[in-house]
Amino acid sequence: MNKSALYLGLDVGGTHTDAVLIGEEGIVSHYKAVTDHDNLLLSVRKAIEGIAGGADRKKIQRINLSTTLSTNAIVENRLEDVCVIISAGPGIDPDNFKIGTYYYVIDGSIDHRGTEVRSLDAKLVSRIAGEVSGKGVKAFAAVTKFSTRNPEHENLIAREIGSAADFVTLGHKLSGRLSFPRRIVTAYFNSAVRRIFENFSDSIEECLCDLGIEAEVNVLKADGGTMPFSFSRGIPVESILSGPAASVMGIAALCDITRDSIMLDIGGTTTDIAIFAAGAPLIEKEGISLQGFPTLVRSLMTRSIGVGGDSAIHVNGGSVSVGPDRGGPAMAAGGTVPTLVDAFNAIRIVRFMDAEASAQGIADLAKKNGTSPDKLADAAIEYAVARIKDEVNAMLGEIRDRPVYTIHEMLEGKKIQPALVYIMGGPAEAFRDKFAGWLGAEVVVPPNYDVANAVGAALAKTTIDIELFADTCRRTMIIPNIDVRRTIPSGYTLRDAERDARNSLAEHRGSLSAPAGGSDMEIIESSSFNIVEGFYTVGRDIRVKCQIKPGVIKRLT
């Protein structure tokens, strides 16, 4: 970054909009306001105006935005009608995956090697397209089974739909990963939010122009990386559920994480948990689920439980519990129900606003249940701590029990041994002692954690992940989501494939004008299997997964 350049991070969350301006020396200013749920654009505009005066605005080089726009549209079912056209071939009955009102299964099939088994019923596609466009449906999704191995049928569907569509989401462009049902859901959501997202993008660009800002704009993704605005217009679905990723990347920027670590973001209503392995945030094995629908959207592994500072304290018989409902604000802040913050306040672990009100609330609840205020407060805090620890242990267990597919991984698989527990969020300090010594790890409460999410958004890198698939018998190489398809020689090797994966990824990154950093590109998986027919090796089946690691462009430590 050049000396005077500024980075702006914006996290338009469900409750608050946070913004932070970062310069060479660190955080220049930050801003927080309540999100105007019905007018996210206004929230964004106000945040920019609030954080940067005229002179600074000119210096903003990069704006990274984490927004709930697409998520809200899906959760609140404000979705555009989408015509989903799929072909499945043999397997599970595709009627099981029906989504939306306009869902059509047509004849055609491709097998796991990418060989066409049955040709596509293209005529039917144009008939369907004509029919639904007559009903005003202009958004389409085309998904075929094994399209990541051979996208011909999806491309053909798009051609047949032609001008009947304002846009068509092609399944293979979303991800190289296998999962036909996830591809259908993801393509559907993508088309269903695309217009909303596009309108939003246009408005943002107008607004920036208005404010005299010429920065490039990026959108945060759930995997903790960003994508350029221009690119995100094609795959807006990648912007869902980016909120937790913003905090995780924030911690990564605020602390120099290099070891196995646990991150606890203890907020008002929930505690979000993430895990770092050797300093890198762990990624979910499969894509993230939204509204119970598993998608192909790559995501950091985070869990959220209903324990936070404003969680209500409950006494049931002799047992004390906290949450998952919100009781807040705390009585110390004028609330009516004693919350976890009140418990900390009552026994003077923290000093927060009206401590008397907290003590009174806890005392009243204790009296009603025939116990002492101190015991009640202790029990509530212990419960919250236990819930958080249980969830962390469950996550560690899940990581430990993740299936592996080679003997090497089975025997040599690495185990996560947390050395540090990072606690952030409003009640972070209060919890510090409670986690001391747990798992033999050191507790750290980073400075500036209250703007970590905006910091994370500001400093997140552009990420891309690709899967290369090559079949030397068929002489084909394909990287579906970045549209690479090539004929290869029969002598093509794993080394060639790894080189092609890196080069294609670098080229794609260049086309996104994302800044390059040498060491952040990595091969995650790479394999080459013989293809044997009748006891003779006739070729190789080569697979390479390559990514730009999620990370931050600079640390604020």
Add this chain to the structure above:
Amino acid sequence: MIKAKNRMGLIFFPAYDWAISPTHPEREERLLYTQDQLREEGIFDIQGLVEYKPDIAREEDVLRTHFCFPDAAGVTTESHMISAGGAIKAARLLLDGQVDKAFALVRPPGHHAMKSVHGNRGFCNINNEAIMIEYIRDHYSTRRIAVVDTDCHHGDGTQDIYWNDPNVLYISIHQDGRTLYPGSGHVSECGGPTAAGRTVNIPLPPGTSDEGFLYAIDEMVLPILKHFKPEIIVNSAGQDNHYSDPITNMNFSAQGYAMLNDRLDPDIAVLEGGYSIQGALPYVNLGIILAMAGIDYSHVREPDYDAAAVRQDKGIMDYVKRLKEAVLGVYFNPPTYEGLLPYRQYLTRRKNVFYDTDGIRETQLESIMRCGECTGVWSLETSSTVYPLSLGIEIPVGACTACEKEGGRLLDNAKKSGKYKTIQMIDRVKKEYYSR
């Protein structure tokens, strides 16, 4: 979202870094295309279907089941311990109540591995199903178990291990041994004197298709199971009856495999052979999983499936129908072994075993106590082209006091004789397994 009717555990372990040799059918990518198909179908997102990591079997799990020469480590690699551990995991999930059904989709296979192990035969070193069953009998109260072996090859290893065990019913449906490795599995092979009728062989002629297989299930296997009333049914699930399999000659289809499992309703399935890794396994495994989970499988079929091309000859059905009487006779009216030696005497038989993969020849002398109280203490004298004369002694599950004592005496005598290079002891009463 699809919901499984039965909570199902899938232990998927393809061992992508293990092969017998680079072009051997039992090689790295055997389950690669199956995994592609399962992932693309979204199998792992089905509600109620959970993928699990296998256990790693311990040495004692192997020594509880097999006599290994020179020892367990000498005849196994890590891959075998993980594959057997996959079967154990399936059993634990089922018996701990975590799932209603479990499928160990693991390799290498095991059903040609016999009681005594000197090396690899029929791609198998140790018997995954037997190790699992003995684990079950050691850790849970389950006693009556039925194994239905649907691999195209006769499971001579499993048959050998349970030859004298009346509590484990072994039924094998396979291509007639006169036309395929290992050559055994004739109807007349029906178990030793203490377990007569508890080994049932159904040798089907080459070219048998869905119709013949399902007839064998409906008319032979199911009536026998109904009578035997096992607590657990295990499908030793080979997939090489498929019409596209390169080393067999049957005409079974993916749809047929799914229907078979639907009707058989096994609690546990453990993968055995099946080497049509592109044309069959992806679809057969999908069919088996859906059928076991209680999910509609009617759309599962191979891309190249052609009903007319795999239809069986009319003569085959006539043959299979004639087979029914003989097969049911074996189970319901087994030979009585009249005129045998009196109780508390040893019955002996000699066997020669050939290890095709490793080219080993083994000679065995089996001596089993005709007890009357329990299944009888027994010993196995064995020598092979790779290992000198050795002895295995087993005090079986539920052995009577006399047999337990006799086992100790056999061991003492064997030690004193100085004849044996290695003596392997399996004491199922004390749960001790060791070599001398």
